[in-house]
Amino acid sequence: MTEADPRRHFLPYGRQAIDEADIRAVVEVLKSDYLTTGPKVAQFEAALAARLGARFAISNSSGTAALHLACLALGLGPGEAAIVPSITFLATANAVRMVGATVVFADVDPENGLMRPEDLAAAFARAAAAGLKVRAVFPVHLAGQCADMAGLAALAKQHDCAVVEDACHAIGTRHACGDGSMAAVGGCRLSDMAVLSFHPVKTVAAGEGGAVTTNDPALAQRLERLRSHGMVRDARDFEIAEMAFDQAGDANPWYYEMPEIGWNYRLSDIHAALALSQLNRLDHFVAARRDLARRYDELLAPLGDEIRPIRRSRFCEPALHLYSVLIDFDGAGIERAQVMNRLRAQGIGTQVHYIPVHRQPYYRRLDPGLVLPGADGYYRRTLSLPLFVGMTPADVAHIVGCLGDLVGSRRTRAAS
Numbered sequence: 001m002t003e004a005d006p007r008r009h010f011l012p013y014g015r016q017a018i019d020e021a022d023i024r025a026v027v028e029v030l031k032s033d034y035l036t037t038g039p040k041v042a043q044f045e046a047a048l049a050a051r052l053g054a055r056f057a058i059s060n061s062s063g064t065a066a067l068h069l070a071c072l073a074l075g076l077g078p079g080e081a082a083i084v085p086s087i088t089f090l091a092t093a094n095a096v097r098m099v100g101a102t103v104v105f106a107d108v109d110p111e112n113g114l115m116r117p118e119d120l121a122a123a124f125a126r127a128a129a130a131g132l133k134v135r136a137v138f139p140v141h142l143a144g145q146c147a148d149m150a151g152l153a154a155l156a157k158q159h160d161c162a163v164v165e166d167a168c169h170a171i172g173t174r175h176a177c178g179d180g181s182m183a184a185v186g187g188c189r190l191s192d193m194a195v196l197s198f199h200p201v202k203t204v205a206a207g208e209g210g211a212v213t214t215n216d217p218a219l220a221q222r223l224e225r226l227r228s229h230g231m232v233r234d235a236r237d238f239e240i241a242e243m244a245f246d247q248a249g250d251a252n253p254w255y256y257e258m259p260e261i262g263w264n265y266r267l268s269d270i271h272a273a274l275a276l277s278q279l280n281r282l283d284h285f286v287a288a289r290r291d292l293a294r295r296y297d298e299l300l301a302p303l304g305d306e307i308r309p310i311r312r313s314r315f316c317e318p319a320l321h322l323y324s325v326l327i328d329f330d331g332a333g334i335e336r337a338q339v340m341n342r343l344r345a346q347g348i349g350t351q352v353h354y355i356p357v358h359r360q361p362y363y364r365r366l367d368p369g370l371v372l373p374g375a376d377g378y379y380r381r382t383l384s385l386p387l388f389v390g391m392t393p394a395d396v397a398h399i400v401g402c403l404g405d406l407v408g409s410r411r412t413r414a415a416s
Contacts, residue, residue, distance in 0.1 A: 011399065012349040013322070014201030017285065017389035025277040029269045037228075040269040044276040045211070051279060052171075052186035054194070054213035056220035059272060060227050063168040063197025065265040066210035067095035070164045070193045072262075073212075073222045074136055076101045081132040083123045083161075085115035086356040086375040088140040092166050093357045102132055105358040105370060110377035111311035111326070113142045113353075117151035119374065124159055136162040141170035141185060143324050143353065143384075144203075146316035150178025153190040163190065168197035171204055172286040172319030182317065186213045193219060198275050201388070203285050203321055206275035209267050230262030286319040288389045293320050295393050296385070299400040300325070306332070306408050310382070322353055323387035329380075332407045336383065339406050346402045351384045 029040055041059055049057035060066050076082060078100035084093045086105045093103045106115045106123035120137065127134045137156040139147055149165075156163045165185065167173075173185040183189040186196060193214045198206035212223050225232060235251035237259070238244040244255050267275075278285075293309075300307055310324045329336050340350050356375040357363060364370075385399055 010347045010349065011386040011391065011395055012388075013351040013384050013386050015388040015390065016200040016205040018205075019281075021280075022274055022277045025273040026270055029273045032269070034269045036268050037266045038269040040272040040276060041267050044267075044272040044279070047276055047279055048186075048196075048211060049213065051282065052184045052194075052213055053189075054187050055215045056217070056223075057211050057213045058220060058223040058227065059209065059211045059267040059275075060265040061210065061267055062208055062265075063195060063199065063210040064091040064095065065227070065263070066168075066195040066197070066212045067091055067164075067166065068098050068263070069223050069226055069265060070195055070212050071095050071099045071101070071136075072226050073193070073219050074162050074164070076135050079133065080135045081127055082136040082138060083120060083127070083134055084138045084357070085113075085119070085140050086358045086372050087113040087142060087354055087378055088166060088357060089168070089354055090357060090360070092138055092140060093363065096136075096138075101135070103363065103366075104130075104132060104134065105363070105367070105372060105375075107372040107374040108378060109147075109311065110374040112145060112313060113310065113324075113375075113378045113382070114145060114147035114313060115139055115152065117148055117155055120152055120155050124155070134159060134161055136164055138164050138166050139191075140166040141168075141173060141175075141316075143310065143322035144170050144173050144318045144320040145310075145313040146170065146173060146175040146185060146318070147313065148315045149175050149190045150315075154178075162192045165191045165194040167194045168199075168202070168210075169321040170319065171196055171202070172282055174317040176315045185316075188213055188215050192216060198271075198278075201321075203289065203319060204275060204278045204282060206267070206271040206278070209271045209275055225260075226262040227265040228262060229264060230258045230260045231256045232259060285389050289320050289387060292387055292391055292393075292396060293323055295396045296323055296387075296400065299397060303404060303408055307403060320387060322384045324353060324382050324384045326378075326381040327383055327407055329407075334407065339383070339403070342406055343399075343402055346398075348399050348402060349386060352379070352382060353384050355379060 045057045081102040082096045083104045087108045096103045104127045107119045167185045170185045174182045186194045196211045198209040233256045
């Protein structure tokens with residue numbers, strides 16, 4: 001393999017795309033009267049809801065906070081369970097545990113890491129055998145791809161379960177609704193809530209931030225309350241009249257109540273300004289990522305099964321957050337760590353999305369005998385390659401060339 005060209009910039013697996021409009025939006029807030037939750041938050045929430053076709057968008061401080069709030073808003077708690085696919089980030093499962101509920105892990109398609117209706121049905125059966133009451137299902141839109149949402153939602157409805165989409169990877173994606181129509185992920189056509197993330201490597205960046213979308217006004221009200229310490233300031237919600245009102249019956253202007261405990265999960269105006277500016281360029285971001293993905297597809301095609309993209313879902317029009325491939329490392333006679341380290345030496349950053357969560361020590365102690373072959377099979381072969389706005393077709397060619405040299409040439413030599 002040739003040495004890395006010192007003139008070539010490093011290509012991480014993901015990177016934000018910040019332009020002058022983004023910088024001006026943030027500077028405008030820094031010069032304003034509001035740095036924490038202010039008018040930009042409300043503007044961002046309105047724009048996000050309108051873009052996704054949801055009635056409500058409740059912003060918060062991170063995708064993890066959004067998942068936790070969704071669990072809290074459902075009233076999920078001890079003695080109850082939620083089903084989560086094992087191929088996801090830790091936060092999806094951890095949010096369920098943070099409210100004291102039990103996680104029931106579902107297996108996934110080993111070709112793309114997505115939970116299928118048959119995987120969900122098997123998880124429901126295991127939960128029933130264990131005497132668990134499942135209250136919610138968390139489909140995960142991995143890498144920007146959606147599973148069969150219509151099939152998953154129908155099965156959840158049969159079991160009287162809420163559906164919360166972990167859409168942290170999938171802003172800009174459209175999913176099939178099962179009736180021939182398509183809908184934006186986050187519009188909650190087939191779910192009670194959808195959770196989004198605006199971490200810097202995501203398609204839309206806020207620096208750090210998240211949101212929950214819903215069409216249910218009661219859930220929206222509860223989400224808004226819980227993200228701000230559980231406080232209420234509306235006189236119609238007050239319970240302690242002798243403290244809330246003066247002798248004339250008017251609400252005391254300083255007064256607030258906390259009917260239940262909440263968290264400080266609010267988004268700042270600084271973050272909201274950046275996210276709003278980025279949201280205005282969502283179509284550009286999605287198109288650029290799709291162009292790069294098509295170039296990857298073209299260059300990887302001659303390699304056949306040696307290095308191939310994860311299976312494309314037929315249930316969505318994806319806005320890819322990640323470009324993940326499947327590699328038979330055993331057949332190529334090279335370990336994944338070797339591939340990642342040698343690619344890094346060539347200026348190419350890669351990542352693994354994800355280690356199956358049911359394999360984590362914490363969850364293994366809770367369910368030591370659980371075997372999910374689809375999740376293990378996907379994890380064993382997956383590798384995420386660089387994908388971000390600002391990459392060029394030449395960058396993609398460089399990445400595929402280096403990867404082919406490492407994996408394809410070894411397989412050819414082993415067969416000869």
